[in-house]
Amino acid sequence: MSENIEQYLKSEYSAGWVTDIESMTIPAGLNEDVIRLISAKKFEPEWMLEWRLKAYRHWLEMKEPDWAHVVYPKPDFQALSYYSTPKSMEDGPKSLDEVDPELLRTYEKLGIPVYEQEVLAGVAVDMVFDSVSVGTTFRQKLKDAGVIFCPISEAVHEYPELVKKYLGSVVPQRDNFYAALNSAVFSDGSFVYIPKGVRCPMELSTYFRINEAKTGQFERTLIIADEGSQVSYLEGCTAPMRDENQLHAAVVELIALDDADIKYSTVQNWYPGDENGKGGIYNFVTKRGIAHTRSKISWTQVETGSAVTWKYPSCILKGDDSIGEFYSVALTSNYQQADTGTKMIHLGKNTRSTIIAKGISAKYSSNSYRGLVKMNPGAEGARNYTQCDSLLIGDQCGAHTFPYIESKNPTAVIEHEATTSKVSDDQLFLCQQRGIDAEKAVSMIVNGFCKDVFRELPMEFAVEAGKLLEVSLEGAVG
């Protein structure tokens, strides 16, 4: 254990290498022809292209949001490339055996199980590299259970009815600037359908990797849990170290039909930029789920990466007795900025939501929690509990909390608790006096602070998350 820690403490951003692979990247710029090209590359049906074009036209009329507590130069949307794929993927491999071994090594290097026989815990993985999915494991086994887990580009062909019905149903095209952009140019992402009454036999996960320079990644994930079904899904994200900022604007939609249960976990470790704030990913993401009667949606996120994060995984608690949960750890260091939180929209009777948000800021970073709890007139007997804790390391960083509470139903109960604390010199000295070095001490204190959230992560990822914090905090003391 202690050797691992030593090793992790020494390593910097460990996923920062570039895979040397020949890519097909379309020229920078965005217009209707580019959208037609993306759609053509994927041999999409006409309806899909029309949907994209409609979103694009909305986007043209929208303005970039500026209400978040983050400062960054606005991306030049004409300087980005909107589609990049490894050349070997152009013709589309039929199975993992046909995938370029260099690509698979990328995922192996990241510690992601690519071959089914190597997997102990039984996690099915979809691997998205720049704009395309390069492989999905365990598809047969899942298919036997009736579960569909495939790249969304494939779902457009194979399950057009489901895609047509649900795509954009939770996050409408016009929801916000980045959701509109994503709807126009989205490249790949995962599609999940769990049939009625089925408990998904394994964890599903998607690993997103941005490799090409000067490209954006616009993934789109759609998860539909039919009545009485259950699924746990995890996404992981990494990118090479580059001096320029790269844009990642994803949309995730979850649909939990009656009595369904969706658990969605994220370990976001996009390249955060260097210690002077140069480079890093702009992570502008819209994630939202709709919960029908007696269903449950639980978001857990561990956000350690990205130069700028703008992200609010939310729940629309539409059905009576539905439950929404949001557990978050957001860590910022160096010059990272995060504005993250959730929205819990209570529509149905006796709906319940829980928000546990832990923000950790170190060095010169800025970390904001922004959350909305809204009780609509129909939310008879609804309840919310929010706990929002900030931990500061050093005295150059900032932590902010922006809670918004709107209640239109007098029977609804809303509780909000917030604390701010500091890793104190006395705590550090106590640890050091007991032989524990400062870096390890900070990591232990931070892990203790995050315990309530880590408990919600699937076991193996909880360990991962702890390690990730340790790496991200490297050099944060002294």
Add this chain to the structure above:
Amino acid sequence: MLKVNDLHARVENTAILHGLNLEIKPGEVHAIMGPNGSGKSTLGNVLAGRPGYEVTGGTVTYNGQNLLEIEAEDRARAGVFLAFQYPVEIPGVSNMEFLKASVDSIRSARGEETMSSMDFIKLAREKCKAVDLPQDFLKRGVNEGFSGGEKKRNELLQMMLLEPRLCILDETDSGLDIDALQVVANGVNALRSPERTIIVVTHYQRLLDYIVPDYVHVLAKGRIVKSGGRELALELEKHGYSWIDEEVA
């Protein structure tokens, strides 16, 4: 094993120690007494390497090493232990996790093997009993919500697990009732050995009824002004610290 020579130190621009001399051999128990503000706690903190305590002159040699050149965590690994006067809380970090990390790090510095979790839990429970702390304190956050007496017993628990060479007890008796005092003193006495040196910093001679020192030093204005045996503490008790001031004057 410990030689303090003409030590000068200050805290936040206030000079506290003005040429302190002290020499301790292995196995000895020394008591350091003195009025408030005489520099008793400063001495302990300087020896342990606490940030903010700046040494402005003099030397400290510990087992042949220049102690002042060593980082705080390395001093701990070399066997220097400070039982805090005001132990801080670390919420969310369980006592067990903290103790294990601490013992692991100190054992590995000594070149010993890391204990298995099972063995460690067993040992920690045993030591808990010795300091009269219920076992569920191991699961609680470090000092989180502990009473004053529980915090002090937790310090003693750490000392027992780490088996240091030089123990500095910084007013460990403050805030303890007579029963707790007895428990702590028994714990300290159990740790007395020919290889271990103990410095007991205290305001009152009461503690020394239970932990009987080999030597007693009286600290005043940042300097040791009088040294003697056990009986010195009793005289102090009788005459008060003003007696020393008169003596020195």
